[in-house]
Amino acid sequence: MNNTVQKLEESYKHILQTFLHDKSEQGLYEAQQFSKILLEHQISPEELVSIHRSILEELFPNVSSEVQDSFELLLEVMMGYGLAYREHQSLRDRQK
Amino acid sequence: MNNTVQKLEESYKHILQTFLHDKSEQGLYEAQQFSKILLEHQISPEELVSIHRSILEELFPNVSSEVQDSFELLLEVMMGYGLAYREHQSLRDRQK
Numbered sequence: 001m002n003n004t005v006q007k008l009e010e011s012y013k014h015i016l017q018t019f020l021h022d023k024s025e026q027g028l029y030e031a032q033q034f035s036k037i038l039l040e041h042q043i044s045p046e047e048l049v050s051i052h053r054s055i056l057e058e059l060f061p062n063v064s065s066e067v068q069d070s071f072e073l074l075l076e077v078m079m080g081y082g083l084a085y086r087e088h089q090s091l092r093d094r095q096k
Numbered sequence: 097m098n099n100t101v102q103k104l105e106e107s108y109k110h111i112l113q114t115f116l117h118d119k120s121e122q123g124l125y126e127a128q129q130f131s132k133i134l135l136e137h138q139i140s141p142e143e144l145v146s147i148h149r150s151i152l153e154e155l156f157p158n159v160s161s162e163v164q165d166s167f168e169l170l171l172e173v174m175m176g177y178g179l180a181y182r183e184h185q186s187l188r189d190r191q192k
Contacts, residue, residue, distance in 0.1 A: 012173075019169050020162050028172045035176025045141050045177045052170050060162060066116050067152060067159055073115050074148050076124050077108075080131025081141045085177070088184035095191060 004041055005051075011037075013055045044082035049075050100137055101147075107133075109151045116155075140178035145171050 015034055019027030038048060053071040056063055111130055115123030134144060149167040152159055 016166060016169055020165055023165065027169065031169050031172035032176060035173040038173065039176060039180055045174065048173060048177070049170070052166070056163060056166060060160065062160075063163055064156065064159070066156060067163060069116055069119065070112060070148070070152060073112055073123065073127050074145070076127035077131040077134065077144060078141065080128060080135060081144070081177070081181070084135055085181055085184070088181070088188060091188060092184060 005043070005047070008038065008041065008043065009051050009055065012051055013058070016052075016055060017059065044079075045085065046075050046078040046082045049078050101139070101143070104134065104137065104139065105147050105151065108147055109154070112148075112151055113155065140175075141181070142171050142174040142178045145174050 011034060015027065015030045019031070049071065053068070053075070057068060107130060111123065111126045115127070145167065149164070149171070153164060
């Protein structure tokens with residue numbers, strides 16, 4: 001895992017913990033801002049799902065194996081979105 | 097909820113249940129194919145996360161409230177991806 005991803009993972013963990021504690025609108029606002037940072041760093045949507053899964057496992061080690069495994073499927077479907085997104089980006093770059 | 101989304105939700109539920117039961121490569125392959133169908137129907141990544149969340153709640157009603165709530169944050173971050181994706185699509189359509 002490179003340094004940037006590690007830092008982003010720590011930020012997301014912090015945002016998620018605060019949100020689960022406070023359930024405030026502020027947390028959702030922070031999530032929106034965080035999403036812009038992820039896009040700037042070209043983090044794919046499946047990477048985000050993967051980060052979400054590992055943080056859940058870390059924060060809640062008792063999460064059932066079904067829920068943990070379900071993320072594998074969500075990740076797989078999300079990869080299709082990541083691919084489509086990267087295709088659009090390269091299309092856009094070629095047309096610049 | 098419109099009819100298409102409802103049908104897609106049923107398909108995803110079926111794929112997820114089979115995957116959680118068999119844990120086979122076949123399930124991951126089905127997820128890949130399903131992701132193409134979602135993209136064809138212009139289902140946004142946040143809609144997929146929302147579908148995933150509701151099916152988990154349906155299949156595993158005992159999922160902790162923290163895990164359920166965590167999806168709200170994942171959804172919010174994913175919205176940024178959905179927005180970027182739609183912007184790219186409209187850019188592509190304009191350039192046709």
